[in-house]
Amino acid sequence: MAQIESLFVTRFYRAKLSEHGTAIDPEELEASCYSIAEDDEAGQKWCEDNGYPGYTSYASLTDLAWRFPVFADIVTALDLHVAEFVKDLEFDLDGRTLKLEDLWINILPEGGTHSSHLHPHSVISGTTYVSMPGGASALKLEDPRSARMMAAPTRTKEARRELQPFVYMRPEVGEVFLWESWLRHEVPLNMDEDERISVSFNYKWE
Template identity: 70%
Template sequence: MAEIESLFVTRLYRARLNEYGPGVDEEELHDSCYAIMDDDEAGMEWCQENGYPGYTSYASLADLPWRFPIFAAVKEALDEHVAKFAEDLEFNLDGRKLVLEDLWINILPEAGGHGSHIHPHSVISGTTYVSMPEGTSALKLEDPRHAMMMAAPPRIKDCRRDLKAFIYVKPEIGDVLLWESWLRHEVPANTSEFDRVSVSFNYKWE
């Protein structure tokens, strides 16, 4: 009898941000994201100059966990999750650690999205979700084998999940998703009239 097995698995981690203790107040985190946006003139200017729909602190505020206690609590929770994910990935860290490299706010209004991209120079990337109104976009993850598919025919519509070209993951408020930073992903256009708010981050090997 023929034997078929799946090889080279791509892992996706999903958990509640506060799984390791109620350290992050979701309402305070939500309000803090908007308060920071209102005060971040440099960030808003960058968004306008670069055609970013909505707001991101990515290019303006590199030290949120040191500026605001609520983001220090977010970092503390994320450190736990990333350590768990690194165990699952069976990384040989050679006595070193994965440490937070950067963390930033994303506020996407109606029709706002973030095109397909990866996070170079990082090991693990992810997002925790602050506001996910009904009808807003899911996270879209791309099969990393696309560049090698050559003349392969398309999959049937209802093929197994592990064979799909794209996976859509609809997180809930308070969820954290982690993936290896080479995994290409995007946020399709927000189809809700309300903002989609999240906090994204990268971890590096130090």
């Protein structure tokens, strides 16, 4: 009898940021994000010069955990989540660890998008969600084999989830998503008049 099994699985981690006991005040976090965005003139200029909708601190600030205690709490929580994900992935880290490389704020207004991309030079990437209004977009993940499918037909609309070319993961406020950094992803159009706020990050092997 024929046997069919799934190979080369892409893992995706989803949990409450506070799951390991680190309490994060969502109101304090949102207020901190707006306070930083308002004061970060270098970040505002980078967004304007590069046509980035809304605001990101990605190219301007590297010390969020020093500036506001709530971000230090986030780092503490993320370290625990990443450690859990590493166990699931069964990485052989050769006695070393994955450490936070960078952490940044994203504030996406109505009509804003973040085009498809990946995170080179990192091992684990992810996002925790601060504000997700009803019309804000889910995270769109792309099948990493897409570039190699060549003449393959499209999938049916009813195809199993693991066979879909794109998967949409809609987060809730206070959740954290983790994935391996080579996984291509994007944030589609924000259809809500309110802003979509998140904090993204990368972990590297050292």
